[in-house]
Amino acid sequence: MNAYIFPGQGAQFTGMGLDLYEKSTIAQKLFEEANDILGFCITDVMFKGSAEDLKQTKVTQPAIFLHSVILAKTLGHNFRPDMVAGHSLGEFSALVANGALSFEDGLKLVFKRALAMQKACELQPSTMAAVLGLEDAMVEQVCKTIDGVVVPANYNCPGQLVISGEVDAINSACEAMKTAGAKRALVLPVGGAFHSPLMEPAREELAAAIENTPFKAPSCPIYQNVTAFAVSNENDIKRNLILQLTAPVRWTQSVQQMIADGATLFTEVGPGNVLQGLVKKINREAQTTAATFTPNL
Template sequence: MGKTAFIFPGQGAQYFGMGKDFFDKYEDSKKYFEEASKILGFDMEKMCFEENEDLNNTQYTQAAMFTVCAAILQQIEKTGVKPDVCAGLSLGEYAALYSCGTITFEDAVYLLRKRGMFMDEEVPDGKGTMAAVLGMDADKIDDICKNTEGEVAVANYNCPGQIVITGETDAVEKASKTLAENGAKRVLPLKVSGPFHSAMLKGAGDKLEKELKNIELKELKMPYVANCNASYIYDNSQIKELLKKQISSPVKFMQSVEKMIDDGVDTFVEIGPGKTLSKFVKKINKDVTVINIEKVDDLEKLKGLEIC
């Protein structure tokens, strides 16, 4: 019998109008937006649904994405479909932890607001950046980064043929040139506000650690796979340290999916805006079933899944 994984997207999947049909149709989904507004002190409904200059700002994006994922998850849980394991990409790991029952909505949305602020403030504008490397082996990319002068390293192992690098602007540009000269199909600069998941953000992790000390984590209802080490986590004793490290460590999403498949997962349900993770999973293994739940009508896709 196969297993099911719930997976949650990270920054970059956000768009104006995300989650609005759940907000409009379900009163209990609407409450997530109202609660987030009270906790954070800004209108989450306007942030997500109306065009504004802040949604793509890291300080707001992370909490907004999480709120939408939680509102959608609420309706998925009503169908009776339950995961055997959860995972998320970067900020999506917080939604995975919420799905696993170890963190409350209130604590997660608060932490993500702080996390976004710490990440945004840690490195001055223009000092750091990221780039997507297409069509090159991950080990070769890692080797070139290590041999490039300056701070540059792999940020995201997304899927075969798509790796993201991060670091000092000059070093990323140097590495990008070398990668292109050594066989990468394309190297695309990313429009981001900082060098996410690089050692340059270690200070942001230290600040987050102080906030995490005030958060009480409950026992996990099911395991999740951590970004930092692509390992199953069964108890909450490691979680805070993993969340601290995650800010300045590479996201091992590809390895996480491979780990879950090895453990018998044959169905992945992406919950939240976009279909980015669904595409990654299919590139990792074309034989697994992938479902994305982004709109109310997408809930129909769950009818074929076994109810645990």
């Protein structure tokens, strides 16, 4: 069975999407449509902007979404998913790819999500840290001993769990993780505590937008971050999308469940190859590949 997986924030790179635009008429049309929907030329930043330009919140998330979704659209008849999943932001790309969301509605939600998350970040100093070489259960246990808000945020693969919370609490947690046996505990260069209770203001703002957006029955199940199980019901999909901002990304568990449900090939659709690496760390026997577009569609 074919599993298609879609990356999240951090996968961006300078010049992203330019090859699609130059070689696919479908891509050109969708990129121009995106400029109109967003009200600014995101293509200028994606194709010609610096790494610093791409780090702007209002650019990063829609840029990765656009690269992933437009790449999927250029695959034509070669795009035949039996199941999909996306890492954090990538969940929106996956939902457009499997037909649950329209391209326009997906992009509008991603843009609203980016701005809402930025606002939440500005309310309180917060950050994230990667904990390497410690079992998930130990990371969870250490988080509970720290004063302040600090929670597991991204279960990326065995031995790699990202924690999220208040700056002081994260710094304390990093020291405690090292004492508990972590190989490394590194504060990440991010501006907020994503997938933590500190994103509650963003969750409330996004919830209203999601509730007012039409969703359709998907062409195949999506394994959502919040549950790590196959979901096909539109109302369940919407509920899980809303919960996602304050809940952890259960990527390890999602990939394990997809394999248990019959996934034999994981195809990463979008910029970078981070998810392929994570899948291999979760299960060394899993087959992975990157999607490549078909020109002139």
